[in-house]
Amino acid sequence: MSPAFSEALADLPELARAHLLVSGAAVLIGVALGLPLAILSARHRLVRTPVLGLAGLIQTVPALALLALFYPALLILGSATGLAIPALGFLPALVALSLYALLPIVRNGVAALQGVDPAVLEAADGIGMTAGQRLLLVELPLGAPVILAGVRTAAVWTIGAATLATTVGQPSLGNLIFSGLQTENWVRVLVGCAAAAALALIVDGLLALVESGLKRRQRWRIVAGLGALAAALALAFAPMPGAAAGGETVVIGAKNFSEQYILASAIEHRLQAAGYRTERRDNLGSTVAYQALAAGDIDVYVDYGGTLWANILQRTDNPPPEAMRAELTRQLRARDHVLVLGALGFENAYALAMRRDRAEALGVRTLDDLTRTAPRLQFGADLEFLSRPEWRSVQSAYRLNFAGQRSYSPTFLYRAVTDGSADLITAFSSDGRIAALDLVTLADPRRALPSYDALLLVSPRRAGDARFTGALRPLVGAIPVERMRQANLMVDRDADKRTPEEAARWLDPDGR
Amino acid sequence: MFSDRRTPSPNPSPLGRGAGRRALMPSEPPFLEIEALTKRHGARAALDNLSLSVLAGRFVALVGPSGSGKTTLLKSINRLVEPDEGTIRIDGRDVREVPAPELRHGIGYVIQSIGLFPHMNIAENIDIVPRLTGSRESRAAELLELVALPAEMAGRYPRELSGGQQQRVGVARALAARPRLMLMDEPFGALDPVTRDTLGRAYRDLHERLGLTTLMVTHDVAEALLLADRIVVLIDGRIRADGAPAEIVADDDPEVRAMIDVPRRQAERLAAL
Numbered sequence: 001m002s003p004a005f006s007e008a009l010a011d012l013p014e015l016a017r018a019h020l021l022v023s024g025a026a027v028l029i030g031v032a033l034g035l036p037l038a039i040l041s042a043r044h045r046l047v048r049t050p051v052l053g054l055a056g057l058i059q060t061v062p063a064l065a066l067l068a069l070f071y072p073a074l075l076i077l078g079s080a081t082g083l084a085i086p087a088l089g090f091l092p093a094l095v096a097l098s099l100y101a102l103l104p105i106v107r108n109g110v111a112a113l114q115g116v117d118p119a120v121l122e123a124a125d126g127i128g129m130t131a132g133q134r135l136l137l138v139e140l141p142l143g144a145p146v147i148l149a150g151v152r153t154a155a156v157w158t159i160g161a162a163t164l165a166t167t168v169g170q171p172s173l174g175n176l177i178f179s180g181l182q183t184e185n186w187v188r189v190l191v192g193c194a195a196a197a198a199l200a201l202i203v204d205g206l207l208a209l210v211e212s213g214l215k216r217r218q219r220w221r222i223v224a225g226l227g228a229l230a231a232a233l234a235l236a237f238a239p240m241p242g243a244a245a246g247g248e249t250v251v252i253g254a255k256n257f258s259e260q261y262i263l264a265s266a267i268e269h270r271l272q273a274a275g276y277r278t279e280r281r282d283n284l285g286s287t288v289a290y291q292a293l294a295a296g297d298i299d300v301y302v303d304y305g306g307t308l309w310a311n312i313l314q315r316t317d318n319p320p321p322e323a324m325r326a327e328l329t330r331q332l333r334a335r336d337h338v339l340v341l342g343a344l345g346f347e348n349a350y351a352l353a354m355r356r357d358r359a360e361a362l363g364v365r366t367l368d369d370l371t372r373t374a375p376r377l378q379f380g381a382d383l384e385f386l387s388r389p390e391w392r393s394v395q396s397a398y399r400l401n402f403a404g405q406r407s408y409s410p411t412f413l414y415r416a417v418t419d420g421s422a423d424l425i426t427a428f429s430s431d432g433r434i435a436a437l438d439l440v441t442l443a444d445p446r447r448a449l450p451s452y453d454a455l456l457l458v459s460p461r462r463a464g465d466a467r468f469t470g471a472l473r474p475l476v477g478a479i480p481v482e483r484m485r486q487a488n489l490m491v492d493r494d495a496d497k498r499t500p501e502e503a504a505r506w507l508d509p510d511g512r
Numbered sequence: 513m514f515s516d517r518r519t520p521s522p523n524p525s526p527l528g529r530g531a532g533r534r535a536l537m538p539s540e541p542p543f544l545e546i547e548a549l550t551k552r553h554g555a556r557a558a559l560d561n562l563s564l565s566v567l568a569g570r571f572v573a574l575v576g577p578s579g580s581g582k583t584t585l586l587k588s589i590n591r592l593v594e595p596d597e598g599t600i601r602i603d604g605r606d607v608r609e610v611p612a613p614e615l616r617h618g619i620g621y622v623i624q625s626i627g628l629f630p631h632m633n634i635a636e637n638i639d640i641v642p643r644l645t646g647s648r649e650s651r652a653a654e655l656l657e658l659v660a661l662p663a664e665m666a667g668r669y670p671r672e673l674s675g676g677q678q679q680r681v682g683v684a685r686a687l688a689a690r691p692r693l694m695l696m697d698e699p700f701g702a703l704d705p706v707t708r709d710t711l712g713r714a715y716r717d718l719h720e721r722l723g724l725t726t727l728m729v730t731h732d733v734a735e736a737l738l739l740a741d742r743i744v745v746l747i748d749g750r751i752r753a754d755g756a757p758a759e760i761v762a763d764d765d766p767e768v769r770a771m772i773d774v775p776r777r778q779a780e781r782l783a784a785l
Contacts, residue, residue: 123627127641128616141631
């Protein structure tokens with residue numbers, strides 16, 4: 001068995017459990033909320049139109065965006081009510097997925113109740129059933145197969161969409177897919193996809209058993225289907241054995257690329273060595289990660305000077321690295337009580353990179369040279385670059401007008417430049433693939449791109465915890481850019497791939 | 513035989529005794545009393561200031577063209593329709609005094625589309641009625657016998673029964689709460705003529721044996737004439753004619769005559785074959 005496969009399998013049970021837990025709870029809430037709404041909607045047109053409209057509207061929002069929206073929504077709600085509402089992890093995922101489950105349940109519920117033969121309803125009223133008796137004895141039993149078909153749809157959608165819960169810090173089978181995609185570990189992606197699909201099929205099959213039992217009035221089918229589902233949920237709700245052991249739990253965040261996974265693993269090793277129990281929140285969006293840290297949802301992560309400078313402090317000027325670091329340390333502490341523990345020693349700066357042969361053929365060595373050639377070039381950017389202030393700064397400094405520009409996920413960005421679909425891409429200075437693929441980065445004579453020192457950030461809660469900061473301090477200044485590039489390449493390359501975990505041990509062998 | 517109304521019928525049907533218009537005996541208070549009932553659908557009145565009294569034990573047929581208000585009148589009695597004005601009393605008690613479900617427990621209701629519960633077997637369809645009032649009593653066997661269905665029907669589902677059998681179950685279900693009043697809306701209208709005739713006579717027999725008071729809506733005038741003690745002709749939400757079958761066939765109102773003429777001409781043509 002390949003190490004990638006066995007590692008993916010080792011992660012599978014806990015992720016499947018978390019996945020089942022969040023999607024199961026979401027479907028249960030969807031039913032608990034959707035069924036009464038369906039009953040009200042079937043009775044009153046005034047309720048039906050807005051309820052079905054709203055549920056349909058929610059469904060048109062991409063699941064990824066819906067999940068992402070609940071992070072700031074819950075943050076605002078938390079600060080408005082003064083309650084400690086966790087904005088990251090289980091709660092936002094649960095709320096978003098529950099809403100997502102609502103539409104098929106409400107829509108089928110309404111159709112089921114409206115589809116009951118009017119003669120049967122007249123007879124029910126005629127023999128003196130109260131509205132409640134009519135609902136329980138006639139409408140729900142007769143509508144049950146259609147209602148259940150809606151629950152099945154909701155369950156399959158929710159289990160699929162729950163893979164995206166990873167992006168708001170709720171562990172799910174999506175962890176395997178996202179991390180596998182970022183590190184080009186296709187075995188991991190496949191294991192994640194197959195597990196999510198299998199889970200959806202099993203749940204759908206069990207619900208189909210219940211549905212056929214309702215149709216054929218065979219009690220054993222209903223009991224067997226519901227029993228198996230209840231047992232699976234009970235298993236998911238039960239705490240994992242050994243989870244209670246160990247010391248204090250700290251949460252390590254990571255954004256969605258290889259370097260972040262490696263650094264998070266290195267941090268994890270250091271903290272475990274210091275006696276902490278650790279949890280990971282991987283694949284966080286760029287601003288979500290910082291807000292999560294400030295709110296205490298995560299305790300530590302690595303971010304980059306220029307990113308914080310532009311996105312968090314909303315600054316557009318471009319001071320030299322030392323001045324920026326000092327200013328960030330001062331401002332983040334004053335603003336959010338976030339501790340900038342120190343710089344790791346390398347920069348992961350935005351750079352524009354081209355294939356060496358292409359750059360030489362065009363005679364391009366700096367961004368200044370690009371100004372005249374840009375109209376003939378295809379530009380490939382990562383998913384966030386084109387909406388970032390750095391891009392506006394580069395554009396105003398160099399007046400770049402490309403023939404075309406497209407966004408790629410980081411993995412496919414390098415594919416695009418090697419196969420020629422893009423002439424020029426955004427790259428990161430610490431990326432091992434720059435050397436491995438023989439790319440050149442273009443110089444920035446006008447200093448439009450800010451410094452991107454890798455900084456170790458600690459949450460307000462842990463800022464004063466000397467044992468915590470003491471455990472991480474050895475990482476400060478310990479990672480030169482060559483080593484980071486090498487570690488990144490170990491994970492990103494196609495042959496002899498290593499996991500981020502292995503790369504972290506190579507990068508920081510003293511970790512444990 | 514279907515002659516001028518002014519020739520008094522020498523020998524009025526014994527069933528029609530006392531059921532004629534304003535022919536109530538002062539000693540016997542009416543079982544069902546409807547007073548000045550009005551129900552409007554927009555500008556049109558489905559029932560227009562209608563009054564009607566029925567003595568206990570009578571079998572009254574409500575006939576009239578579509579839209580004449582027959583069904584609205586019937587449904588007002590068990591409050592499936594709430595009239596705009598007027599009062600209805602059953603055995604001296606205003607129907608609005610009790611909650612509608614409770615009122616309906618004491619009134620049998622049979623409709624053309626039958627409305628058996630498809631997810632319940634025949635016994636469950638019948639026993640649902642006592643269950644609604646919290647009784648555990650099962651009358652299915654007894655009632656199946658009463659409507660002349662074999663006992664082994666109890667475990668079958670409605671879809672396995674013929675239309676006539678289903679409506680027998682419909683009648684059995686209506687009788688399950690031991691009602692004194694039966695409201696029937698075109699109960700046999702969807703059945704084939706032979707089944708329809710059989711069921712009609714069987715029900716008339718039950719009506720006698722159980723001492724029921726029955727109001728039956730039908731637009732089959734022949735059925736009404738043959739089954740009922742008293743016929744009430746509704747046109748445009750008002751009573752146009754009211755009397756024993758023999759009196760109705762003698763009515764000289766042109767619209768009533770037109771209705772009555774249909775079965776009479778059919779009978780004459782049949783006789784001429």
